[in-house]
Ligand code: SF4
């Protein structure tokens with residue numbers, strides 16, 4: 001599935017990842033176009049329902065990017081986000097989408113290169129996993145695999 | 152409050168496998184407070200079930216509604232307009248009481264999404280502990296406000312038993328011995344002498360042993 005271009009939603013905290021994305025832009029760093037950014041006031045705002053909605057609407061991967069631990073503007077939002085992502089992983093396994101498709105990252109606003117690196121890392125991971133079972137491309141991939149087997 | 156916990160998604164999915172359209176009903180009472188069956192959890196469960204079914208190529212339609220409570224007939228009246236003919240199954244996210252009230256009221260297949268655990272309270276955010284065994288005749292005035300029925304693993308009334316060690320119960324070193332707690336509390340209140348009174352055998356017919364219970368208050372009845 002080398003032509004598979006995943007859709008990845010990145011929920012980014014305004015105080016770190018979102019600024020880091022800006023910085024990556026000013027530094028003219030390249031990162032995959034697969035990432036769709038959603039700005040949050042804090043990574044702790046990443047609600048499980050919003051994460052599930054992203055998957056339900058066809059995202060192949062989702063990640064939440066918050067400040068470095070100990071650096072949260074609201075003290076503990078990123079720690080709460082971390083716990084919520086753990087719970088989201090459990091739920092995604094239960095649904096059969098797979099816990100690997102959601103992740104939590106920590107970075108600071110000055111880490112533009114790291115922002116690009118995370119985008120790269122997540123895109124690579126999701127490309128390897130292939131389309132989400134809820135993505136129409138998944139069915140096509142299954143069909144192709146079945147045909148391959150029949151040969 | 153009644154403390155409950157969500158069943159695994161796969162278990163709920165199995166209960167509704169024949170349904171094409173379901174009504175997911177949350178409860179704004181205890182289960183909202185213990186974060187098991189309120190509006191948010193209704194959204195999460197409905198979304199998870201839809202995705203699970205979409206994956207299996209058997210799309211599921213969901214209708215979501217959260218009532219103030221499910222344990223009062225007037226809220227069942229409010230539910231009526233959502234219980235359309237094409238609803239194949241109602242998933243109740245209330246405690247066992249709410250599930251039964253829905254099932255008693257509507258001619259539909261009704262299933263529980265939660266496991267009802269106990270009567271208790273929040274020890275901290277995200278942690279709930281059992282506090283009352285609903286025995287029907289409270290004895291907390293004799294035990295310094297610590298329930299020997301549910302917090303003592305053996306429900307003994309003239310404790311402690313021989314297994315009490317270092318303040319812990321013999322069933323598990325993480326569990327406080329209720330009778331040690333009672334003793335310490337009575338001591339600090341200067342009421343140790345009260346513990347010398349022998350408590351007779353409890354009348355369990357006022358509890359579950361007497362069959363399903365009912366409370367009738369004629370003074371507040373309106374029919
Ligand atoms: S004595 Fe009975 S009513 Fe009182 S707290 Fe214990 S179980 Fe509940």
Ligand code: SF4
Nearest residue numbers: 303312315320328329
């Ligand atoms: S050790 Fe204490 S709490 Fe445990 S059964 Fe004995 S008296 Fe009850």
